[in-house]
Amino acid sequence: MSKQIKILIGTMTGNAQLVAQELELRFDGDGIAVQTIDMDRLTPEVFESDHVHLICTSTYGQGDVPDNARSFIEAIDDAKPDLRKMYYGVIALGDRTYAETYCFGGKRFDELLNSCGAVRIGDILMHDASSGTMPEEEAADWSQGWLTLCESVWSQK
Ligand SMILES: Cc1cc2nc3c(=O)[nH]c(=O)nc-3n(C[C@H](O)[C@H](O)[C@H](O)COP(=O)(O)O)c2cc1C
Secondary structure (H helix, E strand, O other): OOOEEEEEEEOOOOHHHHHHHHHHHHHHHOOOEEEEEEOOOOOHHHHHOOOEEEEEEOOEOOOEOOHHHHHHHHHHHHHOOOOOOOEEEEEEEEOOOOHHHOOHHHHHHHHHHHHOOOEEOOOOEEEEHHHOOOHHHHHHHHHHHHHHHHHHHHHHO
16 A cells, blocks of 8 residues: 555634644655645545545534535435545544533544444544644644554555
């Protein structure tokens, strides 16, 4: 399996976009082919490629995905594609002030992809906007361990 990552971005005010841009730079530097794609107008066919998919999304409303991710997550839910050959990671942006729905946008993707048979690489990174830390910095730190796990997946293929 060649080293390819697609970062799929669900965002309202751009934080997830910043995270994706930061990771794109870093992954590029590590010799990995990276694409970043906004979730607007995405369909479940995006998962048919041989990439590791990194879901990078925030949370809105009552634990919903952002508007630009809504039709995508609904289409996955409707199609319930067979994703048993798909590997993914999740970066979930949220705010602990919303205690009942903390980072639910990313968690919803995780549950759905898992129910379609996809295999998550590593733990979900959850970023708390009320912590005062920068999501792109936390993501950059987290991505080192996550990439090591990706490398072991790639080396088995
Ligand atoms: C109106 C509104 C509703 C939100 N609802 C939630 C929520 O239910 N759960 C959560 O964890 N974060 C919630 N957040 C926090 C955002 O997910 C967080 O600020 C995130 O970093 C925004 O990322 P984005 O700029 O990529 O959209 C909410 C933020 C706003 C402004």
